[in-house]
Amino acid sequence: MIPVRGFEGRTVAVFGLARTGLAAARALIAGGAEVALWDEKPAAVEAARAEGLPVVDLKSADWSRFAAVMLSPGVPLTHPAPHWTVEKARAAGVEILGDVELFARTVNAAPEHKRPKIVAITGTNGKSTTTALIGHICAQAGRDVRIGGNIGFGVLGLEDMHGGAVYVLELSSYQLDLTSSLHPDVAVLLNISPDHLERHGTMENYVAAKRRILANQGKGDTAVIGVDDPWGQQICTEITAANRRTIVPISASKAMSRGVYALDGLLYDAGGERTAEVADLKRARSLPGRHNWQNAAAAYAAAKGLGIDAAEAAEHLMTFPGLAHRMETVGRLGKVSFVNDSKATNADAARQAMSSYPKFYWIAGGQPKTGGIDSLGDLFGRIEKAYLIGEAAPAFAETLKGKAAAVVSQTMDQAVNQAYADAAAAGQEAIVLLSPACASFDQFADFEARGEAFRAAVQRLANTQRGAA
Structure with a gap:
């Protein structure tokens, strides 16, 4: 503590x-x-x-x-x-x-030689994976790293600080709204898309909350900014003009003359005199898809901001074991694999997993977010069939009508059983994907509990299948 x-x-x-x-x-x-x-x-x-x-x-x-x-x-x-x-x-x-502000004040009051390094990560999507990935790189590089905030332990429940410690903190917009004096040595703003508007009122308020992660940085600090969305691009432009810190733009969609970017799975560092290819992310089994390439670019840039050697940071990217509840394969029955993406609590997050598979049996629903799943329309053709749970089930069924086969399952167990029956009957390799595009609070305490319910339902199904055999 x-x-x-x-x-x-x-x-x-x-x-x-x-x-x-x-x-x-x-x-x-x-x-x-x-x-x-x-x-x-x-x-x-x-x-x-x-x-x-x-x-x-x-x-x-x-x-x-x-x-x-x-x-x-x-x-x-x-x-x-x-x-x-x-x-x-x-x-x-x-x-x-909030608790992050209590932590910040405690750090700020400590003697200079006892102050730890702080890496703070926010964004609409990818926060947890990026936080865990930065923590993994730091640990592999021999740093005394503590990971918490909006992931794992609350920040004040982590081990007490000392001058050699590194705190890697995932921060939500809710936490940042209650924080005013946090001074991260490395701040990471991954991306911004509409989310939690019922809590913040307007998109402007939501962006302002995310931007607070950068508020207290100055000379010697590093800001890693995703520039693949208009909000991130604008923030990067504005803080570049202020020119108070090292700014590292990151992208997973375009080449840049400066910063860190990934194209077709290859990670490039344009931070020196010439652009260098530093990693082939397609070889990193736990970082599939363009969204994870952005996470990797951010983690690599953050590690460099902490003084970790670039080659070492790139090497440790490749050994990341992955994150629970984020595109996590939790079981396989015959030709059917079950993928837990419970962390996808909005449509943009679900898009990342849905884009990674050409076809899948989709378990979705829960407490709906603004806009529902309308923005995923271009991916509906990949859905073999949807199994809808929770409060959002009737609305999602209406959205999918005429575009993808769907059934209202309501409960996780029923959805898993129905999806498996349909996938197994097809007689070919198949993915059952839990990627809810919703909050969990209508049926579960949090997304972790929802993911564990999915895992348990898959295990019960496996036990039943073994018993029948």
Whole structure:
């Protein structure tokens, strides 16, 4: 754990007692602060009490005694309406922040020789893979690396810092909305496409949240910016004009005179006097497809920004084992392979997996995002049949009508069983692809739980098939 500094002897309210909130509460206590914990879920409150943590009903509390309120990132800050904790904090003049901001302040307050290196990664798609890939390169290069944030452990639950540590942090727009003083040595902005607009209100607000990852960088820092979308291109142009840091554009769709780019699976570094081919990504089994080539370009550029030798960074790209829930093959029955892409929580993310297979049996649905799957229309011809689950099932079935065969399965087990039956009956090599293009919260706690449900359904099916044999 990283003890939080700056609130010694003062009381910080903590709302939201899932992974992030509990880690923050423990870290605040370890740093000398008092805490007052609350959650709207009685089970979460009881779990905190059972751990001996101080629980206070924040709805009836005196907010004037709080130095700050630490919100879990899932709590609405502005849209669709400010949460009641936000309204109470503002009325009492209480500062609102998140766990990443607590981490940032603790780092900033540390003596120079004890400050770790920080790599921060955001983007609409590819964050988790890129974060894990950078962490892998750093570990293989002998760095003392800790990976967390929006992936794995909450940042304050990671091992305490020292001057030789490297924190590689995936950051969501929700987390960045609650962060103001984070200073990454390397900031990575992969891409931007419409997402979470129900939470941010407008595309402009969403872009502004993502852009906060770059706000505190200066001379000596590195900004890695994806330029394959108009928002990233504009941001790269604007910060290049400011000329305060090393800027590395990345692309998976075009050659560039400077930066790092991938074309047809070949990774090029245009950062020196001449452009050099540094890796053949088609040989990296865990990095298939153009979207992963962008992730690899970002990870390579970030590693160089940390001072890792270019040849070593390229070498370690090739040994990346892959990421759970992102185009992860979880089983095979006869000629049918099952691919878990539960991390695809919007249409753009689903496009990446769908584009990687010429034909597939598609399990999709969940809590729908703005725009649904309309933008995937050019890929509908690849769908052998769709098996639709969750809240989005009726709308997705309507979108696919006349364009691809589809059935409303509703549950994960039913979808897996139906998809396998159809794929096996075809008698040829086939892919059953879970790539939901939706959030998971209608049926599952998170995308990880959804992916594990898919894995478990495949295992049950395999057991049934073995029993029948």
